[in-house]
Amino acid sequence: MGEYVTVDGLRTYYEVQGEGDPVVLLHGGGVNADSWYAQIPALAEHFRVHAPECRGHGRTPDVEGPVTSELMADDLIAFLEALATGPAHLIGWSAGGTVALRLALRRPDLVRKLVLISSGVSRDGATDADAAILDDIERLAGMFRPQYERLSPDGPGHFPVVFAKWLKMWREEPDIGLAALAALSMPVLVLQGDDDGVHICHSAAVAAAIPDAQLAVLPGTSHTAPLEKPDLVNRILLDFLADHQVPKLLPLGALDQPPAPH
Template structure:
């Protein structure tokens, strides 16, 4: 059952399922929390799963002004404070992963474990196909892909889509790179995951994992940027293994991320 809460000036729609340690699922850009349906079903058997929808996404109304990753991370921190969630496992997909990374850097106290799925943290981490999406033609394709889901549920009405999409496009075009050296400050365990045919360069995910003090790296075979939908069983098992309090002992470590 969905509900709303006002936090940080945003009337945020969210859904909650399960019980136990909180896990927050952060959806990608242009879509809503429904994209996590397969993960919510699996994770809620072990955790309290919270799925918020960001400003101007899904059932959460838009807010006047531009959108930035810094602002979205602040929104999330305010949402957690409002729900009295002192710390959570944070799992972000695509733009949601970037929000999770910004949150972890700005409010590390809120993040127990972090998962970044298909999330490039620098512009150089994009594949050529992803760069093509930022051209006028590519943005037009994205708009047509995102429009039906937005118009079906948006409280601001279908006519508001051009306004929110323009904000997203501006954020995507101007988003500053994260300095990967800053990732050394993140002491929580981090899982970096992507598909082997994702919108993120494989080399970039390796660079991110190497920059983190406590990282795991997963490349899901036979998947694209939609890996949580394409192979939900495998993705869910990787998430559950990572979130577990005890990790499987490594029998023959070879220092691959130290190279």
């Protein structure tokens, strides 16, 4: 079910479904809440699921000025406070993971658990193919234009304006870095596909830098693992979000830094 809430002057669209503890799903750059179609019903069997659409995405209008993860984190903080959800489980995918991470660092009181899907913390964590696609403007525009034009309240003619903002954000972010992650106090799940836009070694370094983190690499998946293997992704998400966590019987330090080669 889609609803709107106006926070700090921004009329924000969001999907909401289910009852229970709050879960907030943050879509990736250039897409919208519909990208979570395979996760919302599964999570809503156990939680109250909110899937907001960020500024300039989907049914939420653009705002004058740039689009950055910092500004979208501001919007999300205002959204959570307006809905008075209390601390929520926060799940961010791709650029949505950057937004979720910024919020968790700034307002840990609003986050119970954090999930980062296909989302690094610095540009050097991106694969060569991920970096190259940002120069293929025609292909990128073809991927995102149809859904934008179908839904945007700003009209189809606004796409070139917002697309230029997205490109700038994608080329400059994420820029958080590993050192900041030690401040995360909540449990974190770092999840990606084995053929993703983030180097697996980067995700391992991200998980290693977080005091309480888990790492999941999904076989046979890419940057769109939640669409490709939704049942597996949903099972992992529900396992991580559960109150009871299976105890580790023989932890052997897989995320420790390996010794330097001789």
